[in-house]
Amino acid sequence: MARTSLRDTSNGKIFSTANLIFGIGQISKMTDVSTRQLRYWESKGYIKPKEREDGNTSRLYGYDTFLKVSGIKLMLDEGYTLAASVERTDALMAEAFNIRGFLLDAYHGEATIDGQTMLDLGYFDEDHTQRLYAHRTADNRVHYVVKPENGAN
DNA sequence: TTTCTGACA
DNA sequence: TGTCAGGA
Structure with missing residues (x-):
């Protein structure tokens, strides 16, 4: 009998995080980063809210941004400057996605x-x-x- | 109630 | 960065 495997299931749609959308207040509570900081980081180009077509101007963030904010916050708490925290988080996320892709292929x-x-x-x-x-x-x-x-x- | 921008400390 | 104003 055939068994289900991650390798051939739903084109990778299973366990998708595409529909995980959060408001700034939620991201703030989840990561313990103030909404003020989140808006400031955005002004510095460190994070980017999701583009939205409707008229609503409130920010919406995807799961990827939640991960990035969590990483930056972690580095910040370790004593790194904001810029360094962003740099290290970007590098670690790139490495993590690389590993994930490699593992899925292997x-x-x-x-x-x-x-x-x-x-x-x-x-x-x-x-x-x-x-x-x-x-x-x-x-x-x-x-x-x-x-x-x-x-x- | 929550979020937004701008401004002041 | 925190906080407050004045709207939406």
């Missing part, structure tokens, strides 16, 4: 190898005769296993 589903549930990481070699699997050990170390494609090695 992930080919789950497989049970020797009674152990493992991640199928796809073909291991150029001629597609072996697949690479990985799983985490009890102490959270990553363990890799290479197995022949058809099981008859």
Whole structure:
């Protein structure tokens, strides 16, 4: 029987954050950053409210902005200047999205190898005769296993 | 009630 | 950045 996998489900629409929209007051409470600061950061070009077609002038922020504000706030609390906090948050977010994209491309589903549930990481070699699997050990170390494609090695 | 811009401390 | 004014 076919099983559902993140790799081929809804074109990535599952767990989408596209409809997570927040007002300035909500973002403020969620991140503990004042509305005054949020408007100031916007004036500095650090954050950008969502474009809106209706006449309403109140700001709306997407999930991405919530993440960015959270990151900046964290750096600020660590003692970095606002500019440095923005720079570091941008870098970390870029890295995080890179990792996410890489992982989604590398992930080919789950497989049970020797009674152990493992991640199928796809073909291991150029001629597609072996697949690479990985799983985490009890102490959270990553363990890799290479197995022949058809099981008859 | 919430949000907005501008201004003053 | 906080806070207040005066509107919307």
